[in-house]
Amino acid sequence: MNKFLKNNQKNKLYSPVKLSSHHLLSIEGMTKDEIQKLLDRADFFANLDRHSDTKFLPGYVVLNVFFENSTRTRVSFELAARRLGAEVINISLINSSIKKGESLLDTASTLNAMKPDLLIVRHPHSGAPLLFADYLNCSIINAGDGRHEHPTQALLDALTIKRRIGRLEDLKISICGDIANSRVARSNIHLLTTMGAEVRCVAPSTLMPSNLEKLNVKCFYDMDEGIKNSDVIMLLRLQNERMSGTENPSEREYFKFFGLDEKKLSLASPNAVIMHPGPMNRGVEIASSLADDPSRSLIKTQVEMGVAVRMSIIEALNFTKNQT
Numbered sequence: 001m002n003k004f005l006k007n008n009q010k011n012k013l014y015s016p017v018k019l020s021s022h023h024l025l026s027i028e029g030m031t032k033d034e035i036q037k038l039l040d041r042a043d044f045f046a047n048l049d050r051h052s053d054t055k056f057l058p059g060y061v062v063l064n065v066f067f068e069n070s071t072r073t074r075v076s077f078e079l080a081a082r083r084l085g086a087e088v089i090n091i092s093l094i095n096s097s098i099k100k101g102e103s104l105l106d107t108a109s110t111l112n113a114m115k116p117d118l119l120i121v122r123h124p125h126s127g128a129p130l131l132f133a134d135y136l137n138c139s140i141i142n143a144g145d146g147r148h149e150h151p152t153q154a155l156l157d158a159l160t161i162k163r164r165i166g167r168l169e170d171l172k173i174s175i176c177g178d179i180a181n182s183r184v185a186r187s188n189i190h191l192l193t194t195m196g197a198e199v200r201c202v203a204p205s206t207l208m209p210s211n212l213e214k215l216n217v218k219c220f221y222d223m224d225e226g227i228k229n230s231d232v233i234m235l236l237r238l239q240n241e242r243m244s245g246t247e248n249p250s251e252r253e254y255f256k257f258f259g260l261d262e263k264k265l266s267l268a269s270p271n272a273v274i275m276h277p278g279p280m281n282r283g284v285e286i287a288s289s290l291a292d293d294p295s296r297s298l299i300k301t302q303v304e305m306g307v308a309v310r311m312s313i314i315e316a317l318n319f320t321k322n323q324t
């Protein structure tokens, strides 16, 4: 263990977090204290030199099981698990078992027989990671399930904001775009409202889910109104693959009304920052010049924070379920 780590571990803030749960399936249901501790620990990892010795989980076996395409999330989890000293195996099931007709439960029991400690699951159907958690003997992290949740994305977004602005409480945060089809939006709404931020959802009516007000957010159908005086503007991609057809807006029209450009940004708070979980479509939800503006855009920092956040989560899970 390096000296820096040893010294900092004396500091309570930097001590490893232990969650009572075997799994991380959603932000909904997490407490403010749990979120805060995970973010503090992730902040500690983010401050470490890339070559620091953080191999706290030697010999642990992590399976990265992705039933949907992913580059940044899969690589980020892989790096995080490797930095913790675990063995990582990537399994892409986009074209294999599902197409051959195997049921999800049969796939789950095959993976279980390999006796992993942790399965990181991305699946196009909401609830698939929960089903795995019910039937497998290992820990599960949800890496995005359908339109439901993407908990690690919300945690890395929160860390990115905290490191830039210093807090989440009382910030005005506008989540803009295809909210209806976004698991990122749902996890962020739960996390940010739990942490005391004022969350606004901005979308055309066809892409705004009903009953959002119940989650303690304000809904806006006009972008100028929705981002007025905001401290943080989170943009979302049009997730066409989850749309049935009728709600697909034309990209040109969408950019005119809901794409972030200099003019719209001038309505936000003078130091407002821009975020996007990626992959982004330049000229559709965001003007290219803003995506690349280092004084405003936190998009690259989000990717960087992903590894630190995922280290803190993997380390914090209670793995005892599989210690047989």
Ligand code: NCD
Pocket: 072, 073, 144, 150, 153, 183, 184, 236, 237, 239, 277, 278, 279
């Ligand atoms: C998001 C996802 O997969 O939900 N991307 C990501 O994980 N970085 C958002 C998206 O696909 O638009």
